[in-house]
Amino acid sequence: MAQIPYLDVQHLTKSFGAQVLFSDISFSVAEGQRVGLIAQNGTGKSTLLSVLTGKEGYDSGEIIYRRDLKTGYLEQAPAFDPEESVLDACFNHHGDPERVLKAKQILTQLKITDLDQPMGQLSGGQQKRVALANVLITEPDFLILDEPTNHLDLEMIEWLEGYLSRGNKTLMMVTHDRFFLDRVCNIILEIDNRSIYAYRGNYAYYLEKRQDRLDQTRAEIARANNLYRTELEWMRRMPQARGHKAKYREDAFYELEAKAKQRIEERQIRLKARNVYIGSKIFECQYVSKKYEDKVILKDFYYNFARFEKMGIVGNNGTGKSTFLKLLLGVVSPDEGKFDIGDTVRFGYFSQEGLRFNEQQKVIDIISDIADYIDLGGGRHMTASQFLQYFLFTPEQQHNFVYKLSGGEKRKLYLCTVLMRNPNFLVLDEPTNDLDIQTLQILEEYLQDFPGCVIVVSHDRYFMDKVVDHLLVFKGDGIVKDFPGNYTQFRAWSELRQKNEQKESKSQQTNRKEKKNYHNDTRQRMSYKERREFEQLGKEIETLEAEQQRLEEKLCSGTLPIDELTEISKRLPQLKDELDEKSLRWLELSELET
Numbered sequence: 001m002a003q004i005p006y007l008d009v010q011h012l013t014k015s016f017g018a019q020v021l022f023s024d025i026s027f028s029v030a031e032g033q034r035v036g037l038i039a040q041n042g043t044g045k046s047t048l049l050s051v052l053t054g055k056e057g058y059d060s061g062e063i064i065y066r067r068d069l070k071t072g073y074l075e076q077a078p079a080f081d082p083e084e085s086v087l088d089a090c091f092n093h094h095g096d097p098e099r100v101l102k103a104k105q106i107l108t109q110l111k112i113t114d115l116d117q118p119m120g121q122l123s124g125g126q127q128k129r130v131a132l133a134n135v136l137i138t139e140p141d142f143l144i145l146d147e148p149t150n151h152l153d154l155e156m157i158e159w160l161e162g163y164l165s166r167g168n169k170t171l172m173m174v175t176h177d178r179f180f181l182d183r184v185c186n187i188i189l190e191i192d193n194r195s196i197y198a199y200r201g202n203y204a205y206y207l208e209k210r211q212d213r214l215d216q217t218r219a220e221i222a223r224a225n226n227l228y229r230t231e232l233e234w235m236r237r238m239p240q241a242r243g244h245k246a247k248y249r250e251d252a253f254y255e256l257e258a259k260a261k262q263r264i265e266e267r268q269i270r271l272k273a274r275n276v277y278i279g280s281k282i283f284e285c286q287y288v289s290k291k292y293e294d295k296v297i298l299k300d301f302y303y304n305f306a307r308f309e310k311m312g313i314v315g316n317n318g319t320g321k322s323t324f325l326k327l328l329l330g331v332v333s334p335d336e337g338k339f340d341i342g343d344t345v346r347f348g349y350f351s352q353e354g355l356r357f358n359e360q361q362k363v364i365d366i367i368s369d370i371a372d373y374i375d376l377g378g379g380r381h382m383t384a385s386q387f388l389q390y391f392l393f394t395p396e397q398q399h400n401f402v403y404k405l406s407g408g409e410k411r412k413l414y415l416c417t418v419l420m421r422n423p424n425f426l427v428l429d430e431p432t433n434d435l436d437i438q439t440l441q442i443l444e445e446y447l448q449d450f451p452g453c454v455i456v457v458s459h460d461r462y463f464m465d466k467v468v469d470h471l472l473v474f475k476g477d478g479i480v481k482d483f484p485g486n487y488t489q490f491r492a493w494s495e496l497r498q499k500n501e502q503k504e505s506k507s508q509q510t511n512r513k514e515k516k517n518y519h520n521d522t523r524q525r526m527s528y529k530e531r532r533e534f535e536q537l538g539k540e541i542e543t544l545e546a547e548q549q550r551l552e553e554k555l556c557s558g559t560l561p562i563d564e565l566t567e568i569s570k571r572l573p574q575l576k577d578e579l580d581e582k583s584l585r586w587l588e589l590s591e592l593e594t
Helices: 045-052 086-091 097-109 124-137 154-165 178-184 203-237 244-260 321-329 363-368 384-390 407-420 437-449 461-467 487-520 528-557 562-590
Strands: 007-016 019-029 034-038 060-065 071-074 142-146 170-174 187-192 195-199 283-292 295-305 310-315 336-341 347-350 373-377 380-383 425-429 453-457 470-476 479-483
Touching: 007 045, 019 045, 019 187, 019 195, 034 045, 034 178, 045 142, 045 170, 071 124, 086 097, 086 124, 097 124, 124 142, 124 154, 154 178, 178 203, 178 461, 187 203, 195 203, 283 321, 295 321, 295 336, 295 479, 310 321, 310 461, 310 487, 321 336, 321 347, 321 425, 321 453, 321 470, 347 407, 363 384, 363 407, 373 384, 380 384, 384 407, 407 437, 437 461, 453 461, 461 487, 470 487, 479 487, 487 562, 528 562
Parallel strands: 034 170, 034 187, 071 142, 142 170, 310 453, 310 470, 347 425, 425 453
Antiparallel strands: 007 019, 007 060, 187 195, 283 295, 283 336, 373 380, 470 479
């Protein structure tokens, strides 16, 4: 007998006034399926989740849940009573002791430690993390999550990845974090052109099969266009008196016409600005220190930023990443030291707080008020309307009032206002929050081709790998490390270093234990061959340890080119395995008397 799905959606349609978000869509979610929902900003992702959870109505169709199913819903912008404590917000004042213990464990993972703090004193990001904890604590059968990784730092995101991937959890979520989609989801649903498409695999599988679908659709449109021209000629020549057969052909013509006039909204060009000049002197951070009360952000920090550099800044929440940007831009003053900035530098700053728009203005007017066109160099230019269209604002959307935009569309419009000013140094603080995947891909291409300088603070690992060539790692307490590579290389190096430290600690404990028991053992005598092997092993271990130390010092130097960094990353685990093997044999022989 077929299993009843957790959720079954049949012929669902939802519109706002004349705007149809999705029409006649059907899909189901079965037990154990982890579904990622993908679509452009403003096409109904969050609305669909709100409809599924009963927060919003719909025009027609059916939404059927399995009987007695327990669901948990994480909203994009949760609301709390500002007076209640964190713990009460999680349990509505009646949590049993076992649940309270679980709550404390999850809240600690999400860096919420003061459980008695009133919710009104928490930032929006902290409130979103409390809401996430609240959903996880209740252990529902079916999780519905709207942007669960927003406001999480990298450490929290990786913890949540592991949490959601373990066991037989069933979930449906909207997220633009492509690493997260790839590692957590086993089904991708895409809303496109008011319809829904299902891909039974992770994000990498979706990319491959989506391209196949688009190629097939293009071929169908091309065939329809060829046939449409023939049928159009027939329609023009056809006499006014039509029989039944002619009427049938006429109806088929209009269906064919609709198919032939389909559009696939895809960009065929990359926007490559060349009319951006920046001098050789960018900025020098001269031994800057900054702290708030007892919290140290920077301590005697020195850095000389190079021309055309593309730097990523990573670190846990609260380690000072955004403050560093504000110090650079002069929004915040350092306690000691200074930033010496080149005369030609023209900053473009995208902040977490965003820009407040006049909600009654039209989208196109917001951009035209900055400039009528952007100069691309070489006699080329792009009008304000073309620039908006490049960032996926259709001509119709450009003449919408701002108040009609979704949250993600407003963030995208804010990004366009920053880029339209044609800066030569982009400073982007969490630019990926709330942007859809297609917009992220466009922004990645723009930054890859950007002929100026870039600093990006982001928790989007996929985005960072695409855009930056090295990292500043904020560790807290004023400690900042420079790493010559992208985020994936940094994580691989960090995991390797942590593994080595654990092995070294274990080896030291073993050595101490062996020494302690040395005189208590009944020992055999070492043969001549074993004595020679023992002496040789000592020399080999010493040589390998020296090589290991030399390679680790190189890794920490921050000056390695990428190819040498990759070679060292391959050699170090081999080296560690050799050391472990030889050290273990050396310990075995050391138990024998010479």
